[in-house]
Amino acid sequence: MHRLLTMTVVLTLASTPALAAGETLQELAGRMYRDATGGYLNEIKTWLGMGADINYQLPYGGKTALMGAVSGGQHAIAQFLIDQGADLGIKDDTGRTALDWAHFYGDKKMVALLVAAAGPAPVKVAVPPLKTPAPAKAPVAAPNKASSARGVTPRAWTDKARWPAFTHFRVGELVQFWTSTGWRRGVIEEVRSQQDRKYLISQLDQPTWKDYYAWGEVAHVTRSPYWTGFFVGEWRLGEVMAVNTRTDGKDLYREFSYAAASEALKINGDGTYLWKAGGKVTRGTWTPAASGPGVVVKDARGVAWTLVNHTNAIEESIRKLQTARLYAPGQMSVAANRPMGR
Structure with a gap:
């Protein structure tokens, strides 16, 4: 029988979303591109409802939300945007x-x-050439390459077993951060409080695209010892979370219930692993993730999974856990956790 842990969060009911102070429709459109890439339909509907331009082109690169949906392989999002007039x-x-x-x-x-x-494609009609030379085109300005040079290299982190502590990265430093489409590079714009433990990051090639990321999802852009060393140890797998929402007319109550993990994955420092799942034990050799921090293991079927860190302030402060997830192409991700200070 699964053990259940229940947690209640109380939120004051809010009215229809509106632009925050200093927030622009361009910023909303930038968020819409991000969410189109990640497949977040409800968020896209919110930004459109707040007045975001569905055809807005990002300042760097000129991409639209529809192009974001294409790059992320989000077919339903692309169809929705088209239906809305993209x-x-x-x-x-x-x-x-x-x-x-x-x-x-x-x-x-x-x-x-x-x-x-x-x-249907339009019928092409031949047009006779002009008898007078066309005016010379104005020279095209060279593309601005400044964005590729944004950000300075952060200090090295030599502790192999621990993730870089919150506040290790500073404003103006170049980092990589985890998104629904994988690791991306960006520049630290703000370091939040110890309570939040989040960094505000602007994407390197889209500086107007800014968002907050948990400290456990931010890392150096160059390979470091903790990229694999952090994951050494035993992780509990398969925890299931259920959310129940209720209101008394004034406050909104969200209750989180957790069914205890029933599987385990042990990452050994010698490069081997042991995976207990479905009554089976799989042993093998793990490999470093190719694109960023993480380790790759294979399940009993031979499917390759990448273990990625998702430790955040809420899980740390309330449940005293480090958290991660296993990802595999075409598979539902699997939650992983372990006690802090393992």
Whole structure:
């Protein structure tokens, strides 16, 4: 029988979302691109409801929310944006449309979706050449390369077993951070309080795209000992969380219930691992994740999973846990946790 842990969070009911002080519609559109890439439909509806321009092009790169959906392989999001009036003909700074990017990524389903939305191709009519020379085009300014040089290298972190402590990274430093589409690079814009333990980060190639990330999801961009060393130890797998929401008319109560983990994954310092799941024990050799911090292990079926750190202030302060997740292509991710100070 699973053990249950219940936690209640009380929130004051809020009215319809509105722009915060200093917030612009351009910033909302930037968030819409981010959420289109990640597949967050409800958030996209919120930004549109607050007035975000569905066809807004990001200052660096010129990409639209529809292009974000294409890059993230989010077919349902792309269809929703099209239904809401997204312009399929917009080109980014590389001269590519959303359809061009779908071809580039080899996403046949997305290509079919966009082609169907575009309708029949227009009939081309030959136009005789002008008898007088066309005026010379103004020289095209060289693209701004400053963004690639943004951020300074943070101090090294030599502790192999621990993740860089919160506040180790400072404002202006170049880091990588975990998103729903994997690791991305950005620059620290703000360091929050010890209570929040979050960094405000602007994406390197999209400086107007800013968001807060838990300290356990922020790391150096160059390989460091903790990239794998942090994961050594035993992790409990398979914990299930249920959320119940109720209100008394004034306050909103959210109750979180957790069914205890029933599986285990042990990462050994000698490069081996032991995975107990479904009554089976799988042994093997783990490998470092290729794109960022993490280790790769295989289950009993031979499917490769990457263990990624997701430790955050809430789990640490309330449940005294370090948290992570296992990811595999085409599979539902698996929650992992272990006591702090292991």
